Amino acid sequence: MALLEVRNITKIFGGLVAVRDLSLDIREGEILGLIGPNGAGKSTLFNIISGFIVPNKGKILFKGESITGLRIDQIAQKGIARIFQEPTLFMQETVFENVLSGFHRHYTQPLWKVFLHTPRANSEEEDKEKKAAEIIEFMGLSTLSGELAANLPHGHQRALAIAIALATEPALLLLDEPVTGMNPTETMEMVGKIKRIRDKGITVLIVEHDMKAVMSLCDRIVVLSLGVKIAENTPADIRKDEQVIEAYLGKQVI
Amino acid sequence: MKPPTSWKPIHKKLAAAVILIIVFAALPIFIENDYIKHLLIMACVGTILGMSFSMLFSTGLISLGAGAFYAVGAYISASLAMNAGISFWLTFPLTIIISSILALGVGAIFVRNGGIAFVIITLLFASAVVIAAGQIEFLGGWGGIIGIPRPTALGPIQFDSKMSYYYLILIILLLVVLAYYALYTSHIGRAWKAIKLSPNLAGTLGINQYSYRLLAFTIASTTAAAAGSFYAHYFQTVTPGAFSGWLSIYIQLYAVLGGLEFYVMGPAVGSLLMTFIPEYLRIIKEFEPIVTGVLLLVVILFFQGGILGTIVNATKSNGKNNGQGIHSIRSWLKKGKNTGVRES
Numbered sequence: 001m002a003l004l005e006v007r008n009i010t011k012i013f014g015g016l017v018a019v020r021d022l023s024l025d026i027r028e029g030e031i032l033g034l035i036g037p038n039g040a041g042k043s044t045l046f047n048i049i050s051g052f053i054v055p056n057k058g059k060i061l062f063k064g065e066s067i068t069g070l071r072i073d074q075i076a077q078k079g080i081a082r083i084f085q086e087p088t089l090f091m092q093e094t095v096f097e098n099v100l101s102g103f104h105r106h107y108t109q110p111l112w113k114v115f116l117h118t119p120r121a122n123s124e125e126e127d128k129e130k131k132a133a134e135i136i137e138f139m140g141l142s143t144l145s146g147e148l149a150a151n152l153p154h155g156h157q158r159a160l161a162i163a164i165a166l167a168t169e170p171a172l173l174l175l176d177e178p179v180t181g182m183n184p185t186e187t188m189e190m191v192g193k194i195k196r197i198r199d200k201g202i203t204v205l206i207v208e209h210d211m212k213a214v215m216s217l218c219d220r221i222v223v224l225s226l227g228v229k230i231a232e233n234t235p236a237d238i239r240k241d242e243q244v245i246e247a248y249l250g251k252q253v254i
Numbered sequence: 255m256k257p258p259t260s261w262k263p264i265h266k267k268l269a270a271a272v273i274l275i276i277v278f279a280a281l282p283i284f285i286e287n288d289y290i291k292h293l294l295i296m297a298c299v300g301t302i303l304g305m306s307f308s309m310l311f312s313t314g315l316i317s318l319g320a321g322a323f324y325a326v327g328a329y330i331s332a333s334l335a336m337n338a339g340i341s342f343w344l345t346f347p348l349t350i351i352i353s354s355i356l357a358l359g360v361g362a363i364f365v366r367n368g369g370i371a372f373v374i375i376t377l378l379f380a381s382a383v384v385i386a387a388g389q390i391e392f393l394g395g396w397g398g399i400i401g402i403p404r405p406t407a408l409g410p411i412q413f414d415s416k417m418s419y420y421y422l423i424l425i426i427l428l429l430v431v432l433a434y435y436a437l438y439t440s441h442i443g444r445a446w447k448a449i450k451l452s453p454n455l456a457g458t459l460g461i462n463q464y465s466y467r468l469l470a471f472t473i474a475s476t477t478a479a480a481a482g483s484f485y486a487h488y489f490q491t492v493t494p495g496a497f498s499g500w501l502s503i504y505i506q507l508y509a510v511l512g513g514l515e516f517y518v519m520g521p522a523v524g525s526l527l528m529t530f531i532p533e534y535l536r537i538i539k540e541f542e543p544i545v546t547g548v549l550l551l552v553v554i555l556f557f558q559g560g561i562l563g564t565i566v567n568a569t570k571s572n573g574k575n576n577g578q579g580i581h582s583i584r585s586w587l588k589k590g591k592n593t594g595v596r597e598s
Contacts, residue, residue: 072457090451101448105460107441114440
């Protein structure tokens with residue numbers, strides 16, 4: 001069953017058509033790769049799904065329900081988490097506080113109980129702290145738990161961004177270039193983690209330029225070029241697809 | 255694995271605050287001079303006002319109208335006492351209720367704008383409140399309301415000395431501190447900080463920027479109004495002139511001077527210094543404002559974390575970048591119009 005349905009999305013910036021009449025499905029429990037040369041519209045599609053950009057035409061359905069035109073926080077509340085391409089973290093906070101912030105939508109205690117620190121509000125807080133520690137351990141950041149996010153090296157900042165997204169306990173996780181700028185060892189480690197995230201029942205949509213990572217991670221791959229979907233298949237078949245090779249390398253090479 | 259310890263520093267801070275309040279509770283026993291007691295009372299009021307400024311700052315909003323709801327609270331309390339003839343013990347909670355409703359209504363419009371727009375709007379609002387109070391005959395015009403009764407006796411406790419007022423404001427301050435700490439250490443405080451540090455990331459975590467800022471605005475304004483209610487029954491007079499634009503600037507200075515990242519201790523330190531230093535500079539009376547002004551400039555230009563921020567940074571043994579973030583208004587302004595508005 002499709003968890004997220006993109007239906008005939010078109011987005012025009014000025015005179016430039018970033019995405020043209022694009023439709024695709026993300027099936028529940030899969031890792032779907034989104035690839036394409038620069039300017040293909042991958043990031044635009046990401047921003048449309050997560051609510052940062054409103055499409056000119058078309059609809060996005062999440063669990064069969066339209067989420068087009070909702071605010072960023074409303075879409076997050078539905079269970080769609082995203083990480084940004086550039087490191088976007090609460091830099092002046094510790095790793096632990098960063099992850100704790102991610103649980104925001106799962107706090108249920110009303111304001112007056114928070115005011116009075118009632119036992120239930122306290123146990124809710126403890127429960128979140130425990131879960132945050134688990135996520136930090138899962139992402140391999142345990143030893144850095146008290147460190148400020150700003151002080152982390154690039155690879156760990158990436159891991160932290162994913163940890164924050166996991167704390168929102170999403171149904172769909174959107175990853176924008178999660179392994180870009182990592183060395184091969186770090187990349188393979190991250191690939192392993194993303195697979196384990198999927199095994200937890202979280203559907204993953206991933207944009208990535210690192211072909212090795214994409215090929216070993218994804219169940220299916222969608223290829224965009226100039227805002228149009230040119231292929232949608234398994235990694236093995238995508239590799240052989242002539243249109244894809246053409247889009248990436250240009251015609252004369254073939 | 256080791257249990258997370260991130261909540262502990264904040265409890266240490268809370269313990270420090272409680273010790274400080276005990277010290278301040280013992281202070282008047284050693285102080286004979288009524289004028290110094292008066293200054294202490296005003297420092298407590300200033301702390302509450304500074305904390306209300308800091309609460310908005312914790313969501314990334316700078317308010318130049320911090321004094322506006324102080325005035326609103328004072329006037330509500332004064333009118334209730336004079337026209338309905340009720341005592342402080344009723345006007346105080348009534349002021350809180352009425353001003354929170356007002357703050358919710360006004361904030362619903364103000365908080366739509368972030369950054370510089372919010373600064374200007376709140377500045378204008380503060381001026382409008384003062385002018386309105388001066389023009390409305392019912393509120394006593396520019397002459398203000400005089401003869402507001404003192405709080406009626408609570409059993410054996412009479413409110414006829416500076417000492418009794420001092421303890422009253424100290425208890426109010428303590429309650430405000432406890433409530434603020436509860437908020438700052440909860441997911442609500444984290445959501446506020448998230449909005450300030452990265453509006454976009456906060457949004458993708460499901461935090462609604464508008465409603466969380468509105469919540470902060472309402473709580474901060476209500477707190478300021480509560481301080482205003484105390485003020486009215488302490489001075490027994492409210493005049494529009496007492497709430498001029500300078501008041502809001504001063505409130506902001508309390509927070510900046512103490513350290514903007516210290517939401518409770520910052521305003522306390524700033525307000526104490528700003529209340530007492532000018533008094534002791536009076537020896538050279540004509541130059542007092544100049545000296546105060548220069549001192550402030552030095553702190554803002556060279557000690558960007560405020561007094562507490564400078565001390566904390568100096569005592570941190572490792573000299574590495576410990577997240578020099580939004581410690582100063584200057585860096586906040588540099589961040590520009592990052593209000594998390596959808597780009598489309």
